[in-house]
């Protein structure tokens with residue numbers, strides 16, 4: 001007798017961080033999935049880069065209740081888990097921005113349930129190549145594997161070396177690499193490039209490690225992330241703008257936010273509700289408008305979007321008032337190597353030049369977004385073979401609106417998905433755990449009704 005039941009699918013997930021783990025957990029519920037193999041090059045299952053952090057001052061950048069759960073049904077999953085495991089005794093709002101490893105514990109615990117049930121198998125291995133055959137995908141590490149569906153959950157690539165800085169061991173490009181900050185001594189002068197969340201983490205880290213010298217941070221505009229506030233309900237989320245350009249949309253958002261602030265609603269609430277529209281606005285925008293946003297508005301948006309726990313913001317204020325932290329707006333013109341450090345020339349915003357010496361330069365400018373420049377062997381091999389191409393405005397990898405990879409000829413690759421940072425060019429707002437989870441749930445919903 002010939003069976004009419006659809007073929008059960010073998011799934012590979014490349015990347016075992018939060019994206020890969022959430023994908024495995026969601027896929028494990030589908031009866032049409034035969035097996036799930038999760039590959040991670042460093043074995044960081046459930047944690048990935050962000051939640052492998054070990055210091056208590058490396059905190060999640062939103063209060064715990066905003067991190068959500070693992071699926072559509074458990075919207076307060078993380079907060080509930082914290083309560084169930086006796087970890088939610090928060091004295092004030094700042095305490096709810098728990099250490100990142102705690103969120104890693106939560107995701108790793110959920111993942112280990114499906115691993116223990118045999119539904120998913122973890123492999124500490126680097127996938128270097130992927131090839132499409134007529135009926136499936138072949139993945140190559142040291143060995144060859146065959147799957148029907150592949151999820152690429154590759155995470156945030158390291159930043160590229162900063163232009164104008166001579167390469168020496170005193171310039172650190174990947175501050176998250178294990179032990180990267182260890183050689184810095186307490187009397188060293190440190191220049192941090194970038195003023196975003198990673199830069200703030202590093203400054204707090206260096207301070208806690210006992211750095212005695214003032215730290216200098218620099219970015220084009222010298223803007224630090226702003227402070228978070230408890231969420232409120234937005235009574236009238238913004239949905240229409242007079243002019244659908246980057247500037248027009250921002251002008252409308254600003255006006256709307258001012259009105260709401262006058263009515264006692266914090267600006268953070270307006271920003272958070274507006275954020276839900278970003279993916280659609282980015283997708284609909286022209287290439288030119290996307291470029292305008294990236295050039296003129298991105299830095300201002302990011303400091304409002306990625307915020308700091310109130311006590312972290314206070315620590316930064318204190319460091320600045322004690323002159324232990326100097327935040328500059330400007331650009332590095334050159335950084336010439338000298339014995340054990342650099343002579344740096346800076347052009348300050350507004351016109352003046354300044355010189356400084358630094359024993360270390362730390363690149364905290366954020367992950368590289370142009371995937372033709374990243375070192376991941378899998379991505380390089382995919383771009384070279386043409387199974388993938390660069391995304392909109394050169395960012396990430398090209399995907400369609402359901403996260404399926406688009407190849408060099410413009411053909412959608414059925415069964416081959418990218419999740420998270422790699423989809424930046426298509427959706428822009430793709431880094432937070434909540435955005436990643438939504439992407440996965442959309443794909444998994446689709447898989448319930450289709451074969452791949």
Ligand SMILES: Cc1cc2nc3c(=O)[nH]c(=O)nc-3n(C[C@H](O)[C@H](O)[C@H](O)COP(=O)(O)OP(=O)(O)OC[C@H]3O[C@@H](n4cnc5c(N)ncnc54)[C@H](O)[C@@H]3O)c2cc1C
Nearest residue numbers: 015017018019040041048049060061127154155420432433
């Ligand atoms: C320092 C930091 C702090 C953050 N804090 C927050 C926060 O508080 N809240 C929030 O919502 N978001 C935060 N984020 C955003 C973060 O990007 C997401 O929350 C999430 O961690 C991304 O998960 P991921 O699985 O996509 O990437 P990752 O966690 O980077 O995992 C990707 C994994 O893929 C593996 N991998 C890559 N290529 C291969 C390959 N070829 N073969 C095998 N394995 C491979 C890597 O080794 C890695 O373990 C933070 C990000 C960073 C960097």
